[in-house]
Amino acid sequence: MIRVLLADDENLVRSAFAALLGLEDDLEVVAQASSGAEALAMARAHAPDVAVLDLQMPDRDGISVAGELSTLLPGCGLVIVTGHGRPGHLKRALEAGVRGFLPKTVSAAVLSDVVRTVHRGGRYVDPELAAEAISAGDSPLTPREADVLELAAGGAPVEEIAARAHLSPGTVRNHLSAASAKLGAPNRHAAVDTARRHGWI
Amino acid sequence: MIRVLLADDENLVRSAFAALLGLEDDLEVVAQASSGAEALAMARAHAPDVAVLDLQMPDRDGISVAGELSTLLPGCGLVIVTGHGRPGHLKRALEAGVRGFLPKTVSAAVLSDVVRTVHRGGRYVDPELAAEAISAGDSPLTPREADVLELAAGGAPVEEIAARAHLSPGTVRNHLSAASAKLGAPNRHAAVDTARRHGWI
DNA sequence: CACCACCCATGACGCGTGTCACCGCCCGTC
DNA sequence: GACGGGCGGTGACACGCGTCATGGGTGGTG
Structure with a gap:
């Protein structure tokens, strides 16, 4: 019996996943969490075999939770599930010790299979996402450029960003100009858009 | 037995919802669709008692699907499920004949209850969302302003929008200036942001 | 009919912004 | 030690943009 921890801020989706996994004979959902902090607490309390984490959660990134979990429970398999898979996220996730990464568009059978695969020590990343990640490559932005670009995301004037x-x-x-040039965008707003699509900010 | 149609572009979520509803004795998922067009075709073929539609789908808005369904199958109950509930969406949905509207953050028991309520001819809207919708009120934007603002969403220069x-x-x-003023935004990008949050574009 | 809201357009003013050249500083590598 | 790359800063220029005044056309309402 594989003991699973589920974390997703959307209660309905999380419960539905639990119902889905509950249909499998060899899987058991032993804990659920609706935030990153709660996920860590639950993991400490229940020591699950596999953790299935949503990428977007209100308090913190699913990837950062995964990174912390990988040191906290080294034996625990980590799976990230996400609505919009960005290439940059995939890379960051793998670096954090995640062994399963799949978008919510995959068919139902895949999820439980991936949980089993990861529990066995195997890996699984969505093929389409992997292709995107390879073709997209690393972020061309320097850390500072990424910082500034992120602050520019809300449409704030330069003065406020400064x-x-x-x-x-x-x-x-200067940073914004350099970032826009690197991303081939005509202005910073389009640059923000591009960077977001690639998961670079 | 209530016969349900499920439509959501995220296969995993849709299957999970199916599993969740399948646990109920009086509910039966008779058809699933991964796009708006498919949902209409499925509805025609299976004539379900209740249709549960995701708000965001690749080809068309869940609300427009609902509008078409309400004339196609007048007796069919309509439920919209959404990740990020915007007040404007709620209003448009109710005008389209939708009788159930809930965000994915609600607990699992709510979904099947809402399906039953809507099937009985009742209504259900998430209380929090309803409060937001009332406090937010109608869109202050004229149709043309909303159009132009939507085209400005991608950060495109004025020339291209024109x-x-x-x-x-x-x-x-002029339109952008008027829209920004009405929304209390310092520039059009912030205006886009505000309008999006309220579901006005 | 007068009135008003919306739509489209023009022109002008001034600020925000994008771009470039050039400066110094730090820290890594060859 | 020289070199290159990232970082922070200044100054200048030209264009895009936000704002306003103003105008004409349309359609609905009192």
């Missing part, structure tokens, strides 16, 4: 990043407005514009 | 909307650049700027 204040929040403790930089001079001119430097902010 | 070309795509068959307008003069000056007119576009």
Whole structure:
């Protein structure tokens, strides 16, 4: 019997996953969590064999939770499930010790299979996502450029970004200009869009 | 036995919902669809008692599907399920004949209860969402302003928006300026953000 | 009919922004 | 030690953009 921890902030989806996994004879959902912090607490309490984590959760990234879990429970298999799979996320997830990564578009049978595969020590990443990740490659942005671009995401004026990043407005514009050029975007807003699509911010 | 149609582009979620509803004795999932068009075809073929539709689907809005279904199968109960519930969506959904509207954050028991309620001819909208919708009110934007604002969403320059909307650049700027003013946003990008949060575009 | 809201357009003003050149500083590698 | 790359900063220029005033056309309402 494989003991599974489920974490997803959308209660309905999480319960539905639990129902789905509950149909399998060899799987048992022993704990559920609706946030990253709760997931860690539950993991500590129940020591599951496999943790299935949603990528987007209100308090923290599913990947950062995975990273912490991999040191906390080294034997625990880690699976990330996500609505919109971005290539950058996949890379970060694998670095965090995640061994299963799949979008919510896959068919139902895949989830339980992946849980079993990961429990056996195997790996599974969605083929389509893997192809995207390879073709997309690494982020061309320097860390600082990514920071500034992220702060520009809300459509804030340069002045505000400068204040929040403790930089001079001119430097902010330089970073944004460089980022836009690297991403082939005509302006920073399109650059934000592109960077988001690739999971680089 | 209540016969249910399920439509959601995320196969995993849809199958999981099917498993969840399948646990209930009085509910039976008779058809599933992964797009709006497919949902309509399935509805025609199976004439379900209740249709559970995801708001976001690749080809078309779940609400527009609902609108078509309400004329196609007047007796069919309509339920919309959504990840991020926007007040504007709720209003549009109710106008389209939808009688159940709930975010994916609700607990598992609610979904099957809502299906039953809607089948009996009752209504259910998530209380939190309803409160937001009431406090938010109607969209202050004129139809044209909403159009232009939507085209501005991708961070496109004014020139491009003008070309795509068959307008003069000056007119576009006027519409955007008016929209930003109405939404209390310092620029159009923040205006896009605000309008999206309220479901006005 | 007058009135008003919406739509489309033009022109002008001023600020925000994108772009470039150039500066110094730090830290890694060859 | 020289070199290159990332980082922070300045100054200048030109364009995009936000804002406003103004105008004409349309359709619905009192």
